[in-house]
Amino acid sequence: MANPYATPQAPVGDTAKAEGPQGIGGWLLLPMLGLFAFPVRVVISLISDYAPIFQDGIWGNLTTPGTEVYHPLWAPTILYEVVLNIAFLAFDLFLLYLLFTKAPRFPKAFVIFAVGNLLFVVSDSVLAYQIPAVAARGLEGFGGEIFRSLLVAAVWVPYMLVSKRVRNTFRAPGAKSE
DSSP states (O other), rough: OOOOSOOOOOTTOOOOOOOOOOOGGGGGGGHHHHHHHHHHHHHHIIIIIEEEEEEEESSHHHHHHTTOOOOHHHHHHHHHHHHHHHHHHHHHHHHHHHHHOOOTTTTHHHHHHHHHHHHHHHHHHHHHSSSSSTTTTTTTTTHHHHHHHHHHHHHHHHHHHHHHHHHHOOOOOOOEEE
């Protein structure tokens, strides 16, 4: 006779149902919205801030020794910004793919993205601030970007690492819930 007090066992091969929230919902919607907004911000910046530099002769003025606004850090700073913005744009699109396929790599990839973006914004600010024309404007623009990146990392990195919803949504196929 079977023990009526025994806990039922899942059949072999079945995975345990995750306890707690799962799926793309709850607080996970906020970083998802950020991942949709990020490419829009980058594309607008590339078109409005960087394209004119290469189209209107500004590049030559900034990077040609002897011109009034020349500084040796203009070229590396502008190229650093353009290349890394394009790289983060591609990374963001990859994150959206991982998010919607509920890939187990998503949380760690998001952490890398958030921390990497913070490091990029800070390093870019430090580099650009070495140019006297930029330093003369003070923290105009830099402060807001650093704060936004710091806030994203401070809030969403811990969330990706400890959230039950994240753990339940992005677990490997066949993985049992803890």
